[in-house]
Amino acid sequence: MKKKNNEINRRQFLNYSALGLAGLTILPSWSMAGVKVAPSDRVVLGFIGLGRQALSDFRGFAGCEGVQVAACCDVDSMKIARFKKRVNEWQKSKGVSERCDGYEFYEDLLERKDIDAVAIVTPDHWHALMTIQACQTGKDVFVQKPLAYTITEGLAMVKAVRNNKRVLQVGSQQRSSKEFQKAIELVQAGAIGHIEKIYARVGAPPTPLNLPEQSVPANLNWNQWMGPLNDPKIHYHPDLCPPISLNPEENEKLWGAWRWYQETGNGYTADWGAHMFDIAQAAIGMDGSGPVEYIPVGYNGTQYATMKYANGIVMTEQPYLDDNESAQGVKFIGTDGWIEVARGYLACSDPSKVPEDLAGNRPLTQAQREERRVQTAAQQAQQAERRRTGNALAFEISSPHMQNFIDSVRSRRNPIAPVEVGCSTNTLCCLVNIARELNRPVKWNPVTLSFDDDKEAASHRLNCYQYRRPYSLY
Numbered sequence: 001m002k003k004k005n006n007e008i009n010r011r012q013f014l015n016y017s018a019l020g021l022a023g024l025t026i027l028p029s030w031s032m033a034g035v036k037v038a039p040s041d042r043v044v045l046g047f048i049g050l051g052r053q054a055l056s057d058f059r060g061f062a063g064c065e066g067v068q069v070a071a072c073c074d075v076d077s078m079k080i081a082r083f084k085k086r087v088n089e090w091q092k093s094k095g096v097s098e099r100c101d102g103y104e105f106y107e108d109l110l111e112r113k114d115i116d117a118v119a120i121v122t123p124d125h126w127h128a129l130m131t132i133q134a135c136q137t138g139k140d141v142f143v144q145k146p147l148a149y150t151i152t153e154g155l156a157m158v159k160a161v162r163n164n165k166r167v168l169q170v171g172s173q174q175r176s177s178k179e180f181q182k183a184i185e186l187v188q189a190g191a192i193g194h195i196e197k198i199y200a201r202v203g204a205p206p207t208p209l210n211l212p213e214q215s216v217p218a219n220l221n222w223n224q225w226m227g228p229l230n231d232p233k234i235h236y237h238p239d240l241c242p243p244i245s246l247n248p249e250e251n252e253k254l255w256g257a258w259r260w261y262q263e264t265g266n267g268y269t270a271d272w273g274a275h276m277f278d279i280a281q282a283a284i285g286m287d288g289s290g291p292v293e294y295i296p297v298g299y300n301g302t303q304y305a306t307m308k309y310a311n312g313i314v315m316t317e318q319p320y321l322d323d324n325e326s327a328q329g330v331k332f333i334g335t336d337g338w339i340e341v342a343r344g345y346l347a348c349s350d351p352s353k354v355p356e357d358l359a360g361n362r363p364l365t366q367a368q369r370e371e372r373r374v375q376t377a378a379q380q381a382q383q384a385e386r387r388r389t390g391n392a393l394a395f396e397i398s399s400p401h402m403q404n405f406i407d408s409v410r411s412r413r414n415p416i417a418p419v420e421v422g423c424s425t426n427t428l429c430c431l432v433n434i435a436r437e438l439n440r441p442v443k444w445n446p447v448t449l450s451f452d453d454d455k456e457a458a459s460h461r462l463n464c465y466q467y468r469r470p471y472s473l474y
Contacts, residue, residue, distance in 0.1 A: 042066050043409050046115045046139075048106045048130055049122035050074040050083040051242070052252045053144060057119055057171070058083070060399030062090055064406045070115055073103040075221040078244055080104075082251075090396075104221060106130055110137045117167075117409055120144065123258045124265055126227050128153035128473060135164040140409050142402070144171040145274035146266065147422035151430045152464040154423040155449060156473055161419040169405035169415040170422030172278050174343070176401035179358045180279050183332070183341035187283040191353050193336030195284055198315040200276045200330045203268025205436055209261040211237035230468035231263045240264065262433070266462070269317075270429040272328045278417075278425040279330050279341065280315055287421050289446040290428045291315065294435040305432055317432070327363035430462040437462075 043066060047054055050072055061067050068091075072083045080102035087100040103109045109118070110133055117140035120130050128148050134141050141161070147170055148154040161168045174180045187195060213235040216222040222236050239257035244250060258264035259271050266273075281287055291307035304318040320331035320340055329342030337349030344360040364372060401416070408415040427444075434457055435442040442457050444450075451458045458464075467473060 041410065042068060043406050044114055044116045045069045046071040046073070046109045046112065046118045047083065048073045048109060048118055048120050049126070050076070050079040051121065051256060054083065054119070054121040055086070057121055057142075057144070057402070058086065059397045060402040061119065061406075063396040063398050064403050067406055068096065069100055071101045071103065071109050071112060073106045073109045075104065075224040076241065077104070077219045078246055081246060082244060082249070105224070107133070110134055110139065115139060117142065123256060124149040124270070125229050128157055129228065129471065131157050131168070132160040135160040135166045138164070140167040142169045142171065142405050143422075145422065146270040146429055147419070147426040149266070150462050150464055151427050153473065154426045158419050158423050167405070167408045167412065167415060168419040169401070169408065170417040170419070171401070172274055172417045172422065172425070173399070173401035174275050174279055175282065175417045176404055177343070179341055179344065179346040179360065182355065182358050183330070183339055183346055184279065184283045186339055186348065186353055187332050188285070191337070192332060192334030192339055192349065195313055195332055195334050197333040198280045198284070198313065198330065199318050199320040199333070200280050200315055201320050201328050202272035202276050202317055203328065205269045205433055206260055206262035206265055206267030209233055209263045211239055211257070214238065217243065226468070228467035228471035229264065230466060234263050262437070266429055266433055269432050270426070273429040273432070274425055276328055276330050277315075277428050278421070281425055281428070283332060284309070284313055286424070288424050290424050290444065291431070292446065293441055293443050294431045295441045296436040296439060299440060305436065307428070307432070321363065324363055324365050326366050329363060434460045434462050
């Protein structure tokens with residue numbers, strides 16, 4: 001854990017060669033939409049982490065041709081049972097043997113020789129260890145964003161992926177969305193001139209953990225959930241690992257609140273920063289690099305968290321819409337105009353530059369989102385009823401991001417959001433929080449991947465923290 005960040009410099013970071021060809025597991029053939037899929041073209045997945053996000057990711061992978069799910073793992077036995085049931089119903093609808101083995105410990109899943117890739121959908125503090133060990137056992141990896149909990153973990157994941165010649169896709173799915181791809185294209189083509197400022201709205205930073213301790217339920221291995229975390233203030237509360245029930249089926253009522261507390265996550269800064277800061281980085285050609293200075297809110301009157309790039313571009317975490325302060329999105333401001341982009345929405349100071357099919361609608365206000373939530377809950381109830389009556393196709397959604405990963409596993413080429421992209425975005429998010437907690441500007445060298453002579457920042461837990469025994473990053 002004491003190794004320096006500059007073990008891997010930016011030149012190495014950006015110039016890894018294409019991955020070598022590796023064989024896929026040979027398993028019996030199966031069919032998709034009535035078409036036989038060659039055994040050598042089938043990709044077998046294992047899921048690690050089976051909460052609310054994993055159910056969504058499974059639906060995305062279920063829509064990819066030639067994919068099978070053979071195993072799953074979670075520290076909550078009820079979530080294992082729920083996931084296996086859904087996978088078995090889907091397998092039955094495809095004419096595939098109904099089998100999805102469940103594990104409490106992810107190491108047992110990684111030992112499986114018939115699994116080609118794993119989807120890691122756990123809390124952020126587990127991403128690094130699981131990804132590194134998956135690469136060492138010859139598995140390709142789809143890991144949810146943000147890439148890691150700390151800067152050092154992200155850098156270690158880059159080394160593991162490249163040293164083991166693996167494919168890794170980060171779950172920053174906006175990279176695969178047409179409105180964001182078009183926004184990036186317009187910025188890079190100079191459609192609004194030279195970029196001077198970027199407004200990126202992601203949301204609030206994490207707060208200190210303030211949940212009261214409660215008794216751990218019998219179906220949950222809390223010690224395994226904790227993993228490498230070593231902060232004595234962390235204790236079980238159902239908000240951190242939301243419970244479910246099986247009979248009747250009742251799913252999580254909220255997202256895992258570990259995201260919102262600084263002892264266990266990085267707040268909206270990383271949760272949505274891994275989306276919106278990520279798009280900003282891509283558009284201005286900063287993948288693999290990043291800002292050189294981070295200034296927190298309140299320092300010398302600074303109104304918004306500010307990031308300064310060496311080329312003069314300034315990005316601030318602030319509203320990008322005048323009438324909607326909470327909507328997450330990005331606004332690029334150039335010498336010749338502006339571009340706004342969010343999920344399902346793209347606008348430009350010159351409307352002729354935006355294709356009609358990508359324009360979409362302006363993001364919803366808070367009141368509109370609350371109204372939509374009620375409608376969404378009703379739709380989820382309808383989907384649950386379809387599953388109950390045997391319509392397993394209700395699981396499937398079209399996911400270009402998942403399909404891109406599966407295509408990359410087959411071709412051995414980099415996906416659209418490779419490990420280096422996830423690492424540079426994760427580093428940016430961590431640095432925003434480090435500057436905020438230190439309550440002063442922090443400078444970062446994206447060439448040497450270090451704080452130079454800032455020992456206080458280098459010793460911050462979001463750069464590197466001592467893992468709880470017996471866990472070790474190296």
